[in-house]
Every structure is written in C-alpha cells, then in structure tokens.
Amino acid sequence: MGTWARLAAGAAIIAGSMILAGGLEYVGQLKTRADLRAVADRIEQRIVSQTQVLASLRALLVADNLQYDLAQVRQYLALVSGDGLVSGMQGIGIAVRQESAKTEYALGRLREFYGASQRIWPETDQPERYPIVLLEPPDPRNRAAFGYDMYSEPVRRDAIDRAVRSGKSAATAPVKLMQEITPDKQVGFLIYTPVRLGGEGKAYGVVYAPYRVGDFMREVLSKPTDLGVAVRVTDKATGTLMLDADPHFRAALESFPIHVADREWEVGLAFRERPSPWRGSLAVIAAGLLVAYLTHRLLLQKERRMEAERSALHEREKAAELRALLLDESRHRLKNVIARMSAIARMSARQTGSKEEFEAALQRQLIALAAAQSVLDTGKTNGASLRDLILAELSSIGGRQDHVTLEGPHARLTENEAQAVGLVIHELLTNALKYGALSLNPSGSLHIRWTCADRLTVEWLEEGVFTFNEEAAGFGTKLLDTVIVRQLRGEYRREVGSGLFRQTIAWKPASPQASG
Structure with a gap:
C-alpha cells in the first residue's frame, strides 16, 4: 500500500x-x-x-x-x-x-x-x-x-x-x-x-x-x-x-x-458517578x-478494543434493565399489598354488623394473609408449597389437631394463589375449630386431600360432624365465591350428609404442577 x-x-x-x-x-x-x-x-x-x-x-x-x-x-x-x-x-x-x-x-x-x-x-x-x-x-x-x-x-x-x-x-x-x-x-x-x-x-x-x-x-x-x-x-x-x-x-x-x-x-x-476519561467515544477515537x-498488527488491536467497548456497553444495558425490572417489581408488590388490604377491609365491613365483628373478621383475614406471606417469604420469589401453606395455617389457629390428616402430591402455588388459598384455608380451619370436626367433639376428624392434573383439586372432609352452622357457612360461602370463583376463576362444591361435611375446591393452576 x-x-x-x-x-x-x-x-x-x-x-x-x-x-x-x-x-x-x-x-x-x-x-x-x-x-x-x-x-x-x-x-x-x-x-x-x-x-x-x-x-x-x-x-x-x-x-x-x-x-x-x-x-x-x-x-x-x-x-x-x-x-x-x-x-x-x-x-x-x-x-x-x-x-x-x-x-x-x-x-x-x-x-x-x-x-x-x-x-x-x-x-x-x-x-x-x-x-x-x-x-x-x-x-x-x-x-x-x-x-x-x-x-x-x-x-x-x-x-x-x-x-x-x-x-x-x-x-x-x-x-x-x-x-x-x-x-x-x-x-x-x-x-x-x-x-x-x-x-x-x-x-x-x-x-x-x-x-x-x-x-x-x-x-x-x-x-x-x-x-x-x-x-x-x-x-x-x-x-x-x-x-x-x-x-x-x-x-x-x-x-x-x-x-x-x-x-x-x-x-x-x-448519577453521582463521575465519567471516566477513557469513555467509549474516546477509546474509539x-x-x-x-x-x-x-x-x-495494530489493526488487530483496534478490533479487540472495539469488541471490549461493545461488551462493556452490553453489560451497562443489562445492569440498567435489571434496575428497571427491580423498580417495576417493587411498584407491583406495593400495589398488590394495598389492593389486597383494601379488599379485605371492604369485604369484612360488608359481612359484619358491628365494630367487634368487623375487628374480628378483619383480624382473622390479616392473620391468614400474614401466614401465607410467611410461607412465601421462605420460598422467596418461587411461590409456596400447598402442604407448607396448610401446615402454617394449622399452626396459626392452635386448637385440637391430632385428628387431622394431609394427603396429596407436591403442589407449587404462585404468590397470588398462595395468598388466596391461605385466606380460604384459614376460614375453613376456623369454622372447623368452632363448629366442626376440630371442636370439642371427640369423634371428629379432618382429612385434607388434593390432586394435581389439569386442575388442582382440594377435598376438605370433616367426619363425626353432627351439627352444621348455617351462619358460619354463609360467610364462608361468600368468602369462597370472592376468592376462589372470582380471583382464581375456579369452582366450589359443598356436601352435607349424616355425620360428615365435604367441601371441594378446584381451579386451573397458573403454572404446571408436578405430582409424585
């Protein structure tokens, strides 16, 4: 040349x-x-x-x-x-x-x-x-x-x-x-x-x-x-x-x-970070x-320098995207917490007739929400196990639990599902403790079974139940309609027979479930 x-x-x-x-x-x-x-x-x-x-x-x-x-x-x-x-x-x-x-x-x-x-x-x-x-x-x-x-x-x-x-x-x-x-x-x-x-x-x-x-x-x-x-x-x-x-x-x-x-x-x-004297543009010049x-030989060195600049720019883009993602997630979680607390307060106010009933209902639902959140915190961002959620709710209510059996495969719930199901399980356990199989009735027993296929089905069976509280059932049905039917788009069935009380909840899970 x-x-x-x-x-x-x-x-x-x-x-x-x-x-x-x-x-x-x-x-x-x-x-x-x-x-x-x-x-x-x-x-x-x-x-x-x-x-x-x-x-x-x-x-x-x-x-x-x-x-x-x-x-x-x-x-x-x-x-x-x-x-x-x-x-x-x-x-x-x-x-x-x-x-x-x-x-x-x-x-x-x-x-x-x-x-x-x-x-x-x-x-x-x-x-x-x-x-x-x-x-x-x-x-x-x-x-x-x-x-x-x-x-x-x-x-x-x-x-x-x-x-x-x-x-x-x-x-x-x-x-x-x-x-x-x-x-x-x-x-x-x-x-x-x-x-x-x-x-x-x-x-x-x-x-x-x-x-x-x-x-x-x-x-x-x-x-x-x-x-x-x-x-x-x-x-x-x-x-x-x-x-x-x-x-x-x-x-x-x-x-x-x-x-x-x-x-x-x-x-x-x-940003408080001062720009480096060897910024991308100066390095290219x-x-x-x-x-x-x-x-x-120096041409080859130039190519390597340009590659290093492209890599550095890519890393900055990834870091900025991660920061934006974290900000979006923080906003989303804050909105969800405020919306859920507001919904619980409105529902409790509609279903109760006095200050004391409102306080009791609101406290029960917040306890259930906190129990579900505790299980979610343990699992970080990957949702929660259905079994762990039920065990957490059992621990939170106290009372007689020696006649409770759990049976079902591994089932993973998303954060939204865990919070919804936690409210329902807490309400059912509370009613069983007050009026049903977990009350003072010595012959009562509770069996919770679930299956995972195209739908996640939870069967709630109370045996040795000789009375049925219509008032508690009415509130529970309204809660299930709000949480299961409207929020999770699932379905709920209830059967009352001689000495038994069966409830079945089913919905299509948000993520595939592994059974076994």
Whole structure:
C-alpha cells in the first residue's frame, strides 16, 4: 500500500471513528436519561402508595363510624409499617373540622389521646378550625404539632379546601412544618385526604401526612440500597426550590415532572458517578488514530478494543434493565399489598354488623394473609408449597389437631394463589375449630386431600360432624365465591350428609404442577 493510500485509509478510519464515537455518546446519553426516568417514577410511585395508605386509613375510620381510638390507629400503622409503606413520612395524623367557637370535641379527643395538658392553638380569625387531634408516632418533632390548627395558616388552608371540595387527596405548596424544632431545618409539605361520613355528608376532617423533603428523598433514593443519585426538587406552581443538589452535579441534572397528589414538582436527577476519561467515544477515537498510523498488527488491536467497548456497553444495558425490572417489581408488590388490604377491609365491613365483628373478621383475614406471606417469604420469589401453606395455617389457629390428616402430591402455588388459598384455608380451619370436626367433639376428624392434573383439586372432609352452622357457612360461602370463583376463576362444591361435611375446591393452576 502506497503512502497516499495509507493516508487516505488513515483519514477514513479517523473519520469513521469520530462518527462512531459520536453515536456511542448519543446512545449513552439516551440510556442515562431512561435510567433517571425510572428513578423519577420510583419517587412518584412512593407518593402514590403513601396516598393510598391515607385512603385506607380513611376507609377504616368511616367503616368504624368514626368511633376510633388511639390503639386502633396504632394497630393499623403497625401493619403498614411492616412492609415499609410509610418510609419517608414524618408521621400520619387526623385533624377534625370544628366551628371556631366550638372546639370541645376536638380538645376532648386530643386530651384523651395525649394527656390533659394539650391545647388547641393558635388564635384564628377563620370561622372554622382543623386542629390536629392525633399524630403518630409521638416523637419530639410530632409532639410539637399537637393541637395545631392547620386551617389558621393560608397555605395549609388552601390545600384543605381543595381536598374537601374535590373529595380527593391534595398537597400543599412548600411550607415550614411545626415539627422543625432543631437547627437542621428542611422545607416541608403535607398531603390531605378528606374524611366524610356517608360519602356526601359534611366533612368530618382530614387524615394527613407531613413530610420533610430532604428526609423523604433520602429514604426513597438510599434504602434499601443507595441508587447513587443527586436530586434537586422545585415546586412548579410557585417556583420554590424545595431541595438543592450538590453544586458539582447541577450541570448534569436531567429534569422530570412528577405529581404529588394534585400538585406538580420538577425533579432534577443526576448519577453521582463521575465519567471516566477513557469513555467509549474516546477509546474509539484513540483506536482509530492508532490504526491510522500503525501496522496491520495494530489493526488487530483496534478490533479487540472495539469488541471490549461493545461488551462493556452490553453489560451497562443489562445492569440498567435489571434496575428497571427491580423498580417495576417493587411498584407491583406495593400495589398488590394495598389492593389486597383494601379488599379485605371492604369485604369484612360488608359481612359484619358491628365494630367487634368487623375487628374480628378483619383480624382473622390479616392473620391468614400474614401466614401465607410467611410461607412465601421462605420460598422467596418461587411461590409456596400447598402442604407448607396448610401446615402454617394449622399452626396459626392452635386448637385440637391430632385428628387431622394431609394427603396429596407436591403442589407449587404462585404468590397470588398462595395468598388466596391461605385466606380460604384459614376460614375453613376456623369454622372447623368452632363448629366442626376440630371442636370439642371427640369423634371428629379432618382429612385434607388434593390432586394435581389439569386442575388442582382440594377435598376438605370433616367426619363425626353432627351439627352444621348455617351462619358460619354463609360467610364462608361468600368468602369462597370472592376468592376462589372470582380471583382464581375456579369452582366450589359443598356436601352435607349424616355425620360428615365435604367441601371441594378446584381451579386451573397458573403454572404446571408436578405430582409424585
């Protein structure tokens, strides 16, 4: 090859290398923005999930005809705290609507919950008040807000009015929280969900959550693992800077809009990892220069360098896809938990006639759900064994179990099937313990058999049963109709004979079953 030919080849290689470098740089920028978009979605989804927590608390208060006490609210918060649903909140509270001249009810509830020294403050020129009568947890920050009339402050009053008018959750503009009692000050905001009795009646008050923006972002972006992201938050309507990023990363921030109840934020995000001086584009250019001036031996080295770059790009893509998958799975699990708890509460409220019956029914179903979840946690993401699920439910109810036999092949349930079947098995076991083969009747026995073919069939046979409780059967039938027929699209049969009670449940499993 002549000198001019080598120069032409070298020039072509250099030009091609620069074009390829530019393409790689562009692809890298697109990938980075997609990864940051997934982080913005994670922030927004946390707010959505926590707004659903407030809606669930509202449903609990309304179902109880607003006759709640501190123990009930703490029991509910203990349930949602176990799955990390309230991580990032400063607290969860209740404020009741009162005429300004008539605050006896609010003051009575506040002192009932937190002691006779509590008061309602400050003075106001408004015709109404919304004083805080309950705020958990009662840490020093939250205690500073006990009795505070949020309607006396314009920013909070505007959000409360929007929530009451719309019947939906509303968020405040940036505010200073009453909880800011230390030198470490942060911008705050609050989300309000209105509470009405009977749906169309006059507002009873609001359930709400206060937030410190810095603490909230630290929880979302650093736990359970640090995503390595710098963040800047601006309230779009007011232009107020709520949280600023490290100056070193401001130029690299990518902006995304997210919704907080009925408000919109502008969130700037950037990865904190500094770019390497030997990025893909520079490596390709360097390889091109080497190829232009060196021998065929250096051409081979260039090819190896390009292959290494392609491999590195592929690994980055796989890592980003895994991160997006984990974020999607986290959102899916949170939605499922909220939806299932809400469904259990609604079903229990419809099937009971008093507060005590509602509490008992709700507690039974949550225990069954927890038992199924414990078995699922043991199996990680691979579902649960039907036998293990039944044994877990037997252990949870206590009572007489020496006349219980289990017979059936290995059967693996998906997470959805395990939670549904766990609710049913718990209800059947409870009824057998109260009225059937596991009660005080010494001759009673329970046989649970299952088979696996195209359908998974579970036969429940109680022998030595001489009475049959129609009331318990009625509730159980409704539960089975809701869970088996509607959720699993299966079928349920019941036979009552002389001295025996047989129930059969069958459905097409979501995954193939191995028998033997």
